[in-house]
Amino acid sequence: MTPERMMEAWESLGQETAHPAGIQRVRLDTEAAADLFACVFWPAGRPGLLIEGDGAYRPAGDRIPTCRGVRTVHEVVAGPPERTVLRIILEDDRLLDIFAVLSADLIATAASESTVAAALRRRIDRICLWQGLFERVPVEGLSEERQRGMIGELLILEALRAMPACRTRSTSTPGHCLRVWRYRPCSAWARSLRFPVTAIWFARSGSRRSRMSHARATRSPRVI
Structure with a gap:
């Protein structure tokens, strides 16, 4: 159905x-x-x-x-x-x-x-x-900004599941790579997530519109 x-x-x-x-x-x-x-x-x-x-x-x-x-x-x-x-x-x-x-x-x-x-x-x-x-959920539905944010989150999760690190012997389930992410507060308007070979930093501009500023890692980073 x-x-x-x-x-x-x-x-x-x-x-x-x-x-x-x-x-x-x-x-x-x-x-x-x-x-x-x-x-x-x-x-x-x-x-x-x-x-x-x-x-x-x-x-x-x-x-x-x-x-x-x-x-x-x-x-x-x-x-x-x-x-x-x-x-x-x-x-x-x-x-x-x-x-x-x-x-x-x-x-x-x-x-x-x-x-x-x-x-x-x-x-x-x-x-x-x-x-x-x-x-x-508002009766009028999600705003355009919230829809973009939701789609962005889904795309990132999809990319993480496809990473080689998620398919090694050390990871027993596809979702293991998501559990090893670490939350690190950066400022009142920022947050970052770090993966062993990838880091993504999210920031909110003064206009309160969320955007992905940049990605960086300690070695051979993969940018999403």
């Missing part, structure tokens, strides 16, 4: 005539223990998710996590048989892109479980993990 597929499912459901029951849905996984659906909830036409299955399952302490701009509804429907229903509904359209990523992650997590109880529990746990991100 990908965010793109989630967006396509919601768009397709939204083009259908509103259902009298107040929900349009399409099954996302036919083999999962729990029933997993992408949904559009009427009358507002809100995109969301639905997970349900036989049995009465409640989170510890009846605690239902909440995310900014997202409503989570837990319900046990009387039977027989009893069924547990968990609805996750987007209420702030400005968060649609990140909600699609959240939804794809929740579906993948729930689909990997072998029982309904485990699928519901894992899904609630994952929402708890996403809470902080929804609180920190």
